[in-house]
Amino acid sequence: MDLSYILNELGEDRELYYCAVAPPILQTSNFACRTVDEMREMLRNEAEAYLYTRGNNPTVTMLEKKLAALEGAEHAIAFGSGIAAVSAAVLSQVNAGDHIVCVDKPYGWTNTLMNRFLPRFGVEVTMVDGTDPENYRQAIRPNTKLLYMESPNSFTFELQDIAAIAALAKEQGCSTIIDNSFASPLFQNPIQFGVDLVVHSCTKYIGGHSDTMGGIVCGSRERINKIFEREYMTLGAVLSPHDAWLLLRGLRTLPVRMEHVAETTRKVVAWLEKQDKIAKIFYPFSPSHPQYELARRQMRNNTGQFTIALKTDDIRKIDRFCDSLQHFLMAASWGGHESLIYPAAAYHTPDGKYKSKLAVNLVRFYIGLEEADYLIQDIEQALRMI
Structure with missing residues (x-):
C-alpha cells in the first residue's frame, strides 16, 4: 500500500x-x-x-x-x-x-x-x-x-x-x-x-x-x-x-519530520564522535557500534535518539554540562519538534545516593527539527563548561 x-x-x-x-x-x-x-x-x-x-x-x-x-x-x-x-x-x-x-x-x-x-x-x-x-x-x-x-x-x-x-x-x-x-x-x-x-x-x-x-x-x-x-x-x-x-x-508530516530528524542526527553524532570529552556514543547507526549490521538489516534509517557517556563521573561537572545547554530542553519524552536531553544524573538524590542501573555519566539526546549547526554550537559551548 x-x-x-x-x-x-x-x-x-x-x-x-x-x-x-x-x-x-x-x-x-x-x-x-x-x-x-x-x-x-x-x-x-x-x-x-x-x-x-x-x-x-x-x-x-x-x-x-x-x-x-x-x-x-x-x-x-x-x-x-x-x-x-x-x-x-x-x-x-x-x-x-x-x-x-x-x-x-x-x-x-x-x-x-x-x-x-x-x-x-x-x-x-x-x-x-x-x-x-x-x-x-x-x-x-x-x-x-x-x-x-x-x-x-x-x-x-x-x-x-x-x-x-x-x-x-x-x-x-x-x-x-x-x-x-x-x-x-x-x-x-x-x-x-x-x-x-x-x-x-x-x-x-x-x-x-x-x-x-x-x-x-x-x-x-x-x-x-x-x-x-x-x-x-x-x-x-x-x-x-x-x-x-x-x-x-x-x-x-511524519515522513518529512523523520527524514529531517535522521539527517540532523547523523551530522550531530558525526561531530560528537570527534570530541575528546565524550567517552562513548550509544548510537546503533554508527559503523563502530557492535550491532551496526543488525541495525541496517532491521531498520531502514536512523532516528533521533542517541546517548553519550561524558568522560567524567563527577556529578557537578555532569550537572554543569546539562544545565549549560541552551537549546535542548530537559524532559522525559522525545519525538516532538524540540530537541531534548535526559541525564542519568537526575537519579542522583540530594543525600548522595544513586537510584539507577545506568552509569551516572550517561546523557540521552533526542534531536528535533532544529538545524544541525545550531545544536552543535550549543553542545560545544556546554562541553567547555566541564
Missing part, C-alpha cells in the same frame, strides 16, 4: 462529512440505534460497531486504520498512552501461572509492569540480555507464554535480532510483542519479521508536536479483537477523539 495513500486518504470517507479536507472530531460518547434489532447486532459485534466511544469512534478508527497499514498489520487498537498499549498487549497474552521472557532495561514503566505489577498476579518474568537470541532460548520454561522485545531498547539502545527471536517463539509455541516506538512504523516493521503484536507510544514520533498522548497495538484482527473484548473494554484506557485527531494531524 502506498505511503502517500495511507497518510492522506486511507479511512477518510470525505463524502460523509461535506468533503472537508480535515476529518471531523466526532466528540460524542454515544451512538444511537434506530431499532432494537440494530442494537442487538451492535452488542453482538461491538468490536466492529459504533455503539459507545469507550469502544469505537470514527475519528479513532481513521487513526487505527492508518497505523495498522503503516505496520503491515491487519488491525490496530488505540489507547490513551503508550504504556496503556504495552500493558493491554502483555496482559492479553498471559494468565496467572504463566512466564514471560523480557529484554533487560526496557522503558521504565514497562520494567515496572514486568517486575512489580505482574508478579502480584502470579505471572513470573525473566529479564535477559537481548543482544543474543540464545539468552531468550535459555530462559524459556514449559510455562513461558510470551517473549517481549524493545528494539532498540531505552537509553543505551541495544538491539534484538527480531527475526531470530520471532522464529524461536513460534518454535516454542510462544507469542511475541515488541515496542517499536524508537524506530517508528516508517523505519522498522517487526510484523515482517514474524512478530505477533507491535506497540507504539504515539506520544513520540507519530504525534510529533509534544501536545498529545496515545498508544497503539497492531496485529492480526483475531488478536486485536481479543484485546478489545477483554483488556480494552474492561480497563478503559481509551484514546479520546480529539487526541486521535491530533495524531492524525501528526501523521501527515
Whole structure:
C-alpha cells in the first residue's frame, strides 16, 4: 500500500462529512440505534460497531486504520498512552501461572509492569540480555507464554535480532510483542519479521508536536479483537477523539519530520564522535557500534535518539554540562519538534545516593527539527563548561 495513500486518504470517507479536507472530531460518547434489532447486532459485534466511544469512534478508527497499514498489520487498537498499549498487549497474552521472557532495561514503566505489577498476579518474568537470541532460548520454561522485545531498547539502545527471536517463539509455541516506538512504523516493521503484536507510544514520533498522548497495538484482527473484548473494554484506557485527531494531524508530516530528524542526527553524532570529552556514543547507526549490521538489516534509517557517556563521573561537572545547554530542553519524552536531553544524573538524590542501573555519566539526546549547526554550537559551548 502506498505511503502517500495511507497518510492522506486511507479511512477518510470525505463524502460523509461535506468533503472537508480535515476529518471531523466526532466528540460524542454515544451512538444511537434506530431499532432494537440494530442494537442487538451492535452488542453482538461491538468490536466492529459504533455503539459507545469507550469502544469505537470514527475519528479513532481513521487513526487505527492508518497505523495498522503503516505496520503491515491487519488491525490496530488505540489507547490513551503508550504504556496503556504495552500493558493491554502483555496482559492479553498471559494468565496467572504463566512466564514471560523480557529484554533487560526496557522503558521504565514497562520494567515496572514486568517486575512489580505482574508478579502480584502470579505471572513470573525473566529479564535477559537481548543482544543474543540464545539468552531468550535459555530462559524459556514449559510455562513461558510470551517473549517481549524493545528494539532498540531505552537509553543505551541495544538491539534484538527480531527475526531470530520471532522464529524461536513460534518454535516454542510462544507469542511475541515488541515496542517499536524508537524506530517508528516508517523505519522498522517487526510484523515482517514474524512478530505477533507491535506497540507504539504515539506520544513520540507519530504525534510529533509534544501536545498529545496515545498508544497503539497492531496485529492480526483475531488478536486485536481479543484485546478489545477483554483488556480494552474492561480497563478503559481509551484514546479520546480529539487526541486521535491530533495524531492524525501528526501523521501527515511524519515522513518529512523523520527524514529531517535522521539527517540532523547523523551530522550531530558525526561531530560528537570527534570530541575528546565524550567517552562513548550509544548510537546503533554508527559503523563502530557492535550491532551496526543488525541495525541496517532491521531498520531502514536512523532516528533521533542517541546517548553519550561524558568522560567524567563527577556529578557537578555532569550537572554543569546539562544545565549549560541552551537549546535542548530537559524532559522525559522525545519525538516532538524540540530537541531534548535526559541525564542519568537526575537519579542522583540530594543525600548522595544513586537510584539507577545506568552509569551516572550517561546523557540521552533526542534531536528535533532544529538545524544541525545550531545544536552543535550549543553542545560545544556546554562541553567547555566541564
